Amino acid sequence: xxxxxxxxxxxxxxxxxxxxxxxxxxxxxxxxxxxxxxxxxxxxxxxxxxxxxxxxxxxxxxxxxxxxxxxxxxxxxxxxxxxxxxxxxxxxxxxxxxxxxxxxxxxxxxxxxxxxxxxxxxxxxxxxxxxxxxxxxxxxxxxxxxxxxxxxxxxxxxxxxxxxxxxxxxxxxxxxxxxxxxxxxxxxxxxxxxxxxxxxxxxxxxxxxxxxxxxxxxxxxxxxxxxxxxxxxxxxxxxxxxxxxxxxxxxxxxxxxxxxxxxxxxxxxxxxxxxxxxxxxxxxxxxxxxxxxxxxxxxxxxxxxxxxxxxxxxxxxxxxxxxxxxxxxxxxxxxxxxxxxxxxxxxxxxxxxxxxxxxxxxxxxxxxxxxxxxxxxxxxxxxxxxxxxxxxxxxxxxxxxxxxxxxxxxxxxxxxxxxxxxxxxxxxxxxxxxxxxxxxxxxxxxxxxx
Numbered sequence: 001x002x003x004x005x006x007x008x009x010x011x012x013x014x015x016x017x018x019x020x021x022x023x024x025x026x027x028x029x030x031x032x033x034x035x036x037x038x039x040x041x042x043x044x045x046x047x048x049x050x051x052x053x054x055x056x057x058x059x060x061x062x063x064x065x066x067x068x069x070x071x072x073x074x075x076x077x078x079x080x081x082x083x084x085x086x087x088x089x090x091x092x093x094x095x096x097x098x099x100x101x102x103x104x105x106x107x108x109x110x111x112x113x114x115x116x117x118x119x120x121x122x123x124x125x126x127x128x129x130x131x132x133x134x135x136x137x138x139x140x141x142x143x144x145x146x147x148x149x150x151x152x153x154x155x156x157x158x159x160x161x162x163x164x165x166x167x168x169x170x171x172x173x174x175x176x177x178x179x180x181x182x183x184x185x186x187x188x189x190x191x192x193x194x195x196x197x198x199x200x201x202x203x204x205x206x207x208x209x210x211x212x213x214x215x216x217x218x219x220x221x222x223x224x225x226x227x228x229x230x231x232x233x234x235x236x237x238x239x240x241x242x243x244x245x246x247x248x249x250x251x252x253x254x255x256x257x258x259x260x261x262x263x264x265x266x267x268x269x270x271x272x273x274x275x276x277x278x279x280x281x282x283x284x285x286x287x288x289x290x291x292x293x294x295x296x297x298x299x300x301x302x303x304x305x306x307x308x309x310x311x312x313x314x315x316x317x318x319x320x321x322x323x324x325x326x327x328x329x330x331x332x333x334x335x336x337x338x339x340x341x342x343x344x345x346x347x348x349x350x351x352x353x354x355x356x357x358x359x360x361x362x363x364x365x366x367x368x369x370x371x372x373x374x375x376x377x378x379x380x381x382x383x384x385x386x387x388x389x390x391x392x393x394x395x396x397x398x399x400x401x402x403x404x405x406x407x408x409x410x411x412x413x414x415x416x417x418x419x420x421x422x423x424x425x426x427x428x429x430x431x432x433x434x435x436x437x438x439x440x441x442x443x444x445x446x447x448x449x450x
Contacts, residue, residue, distance in 0.1 A: 001149065003098040011111055012094045019090030019118040023127060026392050027086075030128035031429065032078050033393045037129040038428040041077050044068040044130075056214035058228050060207075062172035063132045077432065081130030088138040089127035092323075093118050095138075095145035100327045102148040103288055109330025112346055117326050119350075120262045121357045121389045122315040129393055132173050133319040139170035140177060140323050147188060147200070148291075160188070160196050164203025172207040175226055176320050179301055181205065183294040190290050230310050240309040249377035251306045254313045255299070257381060259321055261360060261389060266349030270342065271325070274332040283334055295324040313381075315388035354391060361386040387425075400426045404433055411436040 002008055032038060040059070044067035047054070051068070054061035070080030093114040100110035117123060126133045146163035150156045167184060171177035181204045189197045215224035233239045260268040275292075278284050284292075298320050305311035332342055361382055369375035395401070407430065411417065415436035421427050431438040 001098070002101050003094065008097070008101060008107065008110075011107070012097045012114065015093040015097070015111075015114050015118055016090045019093065020086060022119075023086045023090070023124070026124075026128065027082065029394065030082070030392050031394050032082070032129045032432055033395055033425040033429050034129050034131060035424045035428040037081075037131045038432045040064070040067060040132065041081060041130050041432060044071060044081065045077055048072060056211065056218040056224070058225055059132075060172045060174065060211070060225070062169060062207075063135060066135060067130055078130065082128060085127040085130065085134050089123050089134040090118055092134070092138045092141045095141035096323070096327055098145045099141070099148045100330055102145070103291060103327065104330035106330035106333055108343070109333050110327075112350060113326040113329040115350055116263050116267065116329065116353070117322050119353060120322060121354060121391055122258075122262050122318055123322070124354075124391050125388050125393055126316050126319070131316060133316045136170050136174040136177065137319040137323050139166045139173065140180065140320070143167035143170065143184065143204075144323065144327070147184065157196060157199050160192075160199040161203050164200040165206075167204040168207040171204070172211070175229075176298070176317075178208055178226075179298065180294060180320075181208070183297040187290055187293055190293075191287055233312060234309055239312070243309070245373045246376045246380065248307070249373050250313065250381055251309075252303070253377060254306060254381060254385070255302050255318060255321065257378075258315050258318045258385075259325075261357075262315065262318060262322065262353070263326070264349040264353045264356060266345055266352065267329075270332050270345060270349070271329060274334070275328060278331050278334060284331070292328070295321070295328075298324060313385060315385065357389045357391055360389055395425060395429055400429055404430050408433075408435045 003012065032041065040063060043059075044064045047064050048068035048071055054064065066084055067081040070084040071077065072080070074080035074083055096117055097110045097114040100106060100113050104110075123134060123137075143163045143166035146159050146166060149159045163184075167177060167181055171181065181201070184204070185197060185201045188200050211225065212222040216222045218224075221227060263271075279289070302311060302317070302321070306313065311317070329346075332346060333339065363382055365378035365382060366375040369378060407417065411434070413435050417434060417436040417438040419427060419430060419434075419438050419440050421440055427440045431440050
């Protein structure tokens with residue numbers, strides 16, 4: 001394993017330590033504000049009180065198990081799950097770096113790819129709350145790295161099984177991994193033997209197979225978990241009830257715009273140009289080109305599902321793009337022409353990522369792009385989806401804390417409280433920290449494991 005050799009080992013250890021230390025410094029100012037994070041905390045806490053095997057349901061169960069385990073290590077509802085995410089976000093640097101070294105043999109590219117992920121705004125924001133994206137990303141990156149180990153002539157079936165196991169763990173957290181199983185299986189089939197492919201696929205399908213069987217017995221629907229997402233988005237949220245031209249444009253632009261916002265437009269532009277040039281000029285080897293398949297597949301799936309409304313526009317879903325595309329940063333450094341200039345631009349892009357998050361909601365796109373569909377769409381994206389780019393999640397103002405103090409001053413543990421919905425962040429922040437057992441009226445139902 002190259003990653004265990006110097007200077008590679010030193011590089012990843014420094015990145016991991018930097019990610020952990022920076023997040024621990026930010027932790028005192030961070031608050032759990034996302035409704036999904038609060039729901040996940042409650043599910044894990046209830047599971048920890050009476051642990052059992054979760055055989056079916058809406059959300060994958062592994063995140064609940066991990067949150068419950070870290071609650072056991074760090075008493076309380078929030079600290080443990082956040083520590084879990086801080087570790088997952090920072091440790092993901094290791095497999096990303098290792099994959100870039102194995103596939104491209106570029107220390108500079110591996111270093112920048114890992115730093116861009118660990119310090120990406122959405123990875124920061126998500127890792128400071130008990131959300132599922134960064135733990136899913138960690139297992140996805142481990143699978144990616146494991147598949148890059150070994151050679152075509154000397155396949156190690158043990159790495160295939162490990163890669164499959166890591167990917168089934170990712171699939172037990174988020175359903176994006178179910179599609180990635182198919183994409184990775186195609187990659188492995190094109191690169192290795194059918195026996196190696198079968199070993200990988202068999203382990204990767206352990207969770208999806210068990211989960212589909214459990215949901216079929218309980219609900220009569222093998223894909224209950226996936227289908228319920230459409231029930232919520234389209235049936236209850238009415239996301240497709242009135243789709244304007246501006247809304248359509250937002251759906252087309254969101255994920256490419258989110259990628260540029262989370263790695264900087266400089267890096268996104270350089271990476272896009274470098275990949276296109278490398279493909280056209282045939283600078284990529286066959287194996288390097290094959291590794292583009294998972295990103296192309298998932299980008300197409302994201303764009304299609306965003307277009308039809310079955311995938312909501314959240315920056316945190318971009319973790320999949322970051323894991324699958326950032327390892328191609330070494331392509332930017334192929335060739336010697338203008339190499340120093342490209343290196344300087346990449347460093348500037350990396351340094352600018354976090355400072356630029358304070359500017360995205362201050363750009364008046366309608367003034368720059370006009371009042372047409374494009375200008376309005378960009379304006380609404382910048383203003384309406386800025387929250388997840390704020391690095392440190394916090395409740396704005398003091399009214400929510402004032403309400404919480406009033407509730408806790410008048411209530412005691414064991415009381416019941418029905419709270420009228422007054423915004424996703426505020427309502428669920430109160431539900432998390434209120435002493436009485438609190439139900440948010442007209443909010444999202446809390447998916448309960450079975």
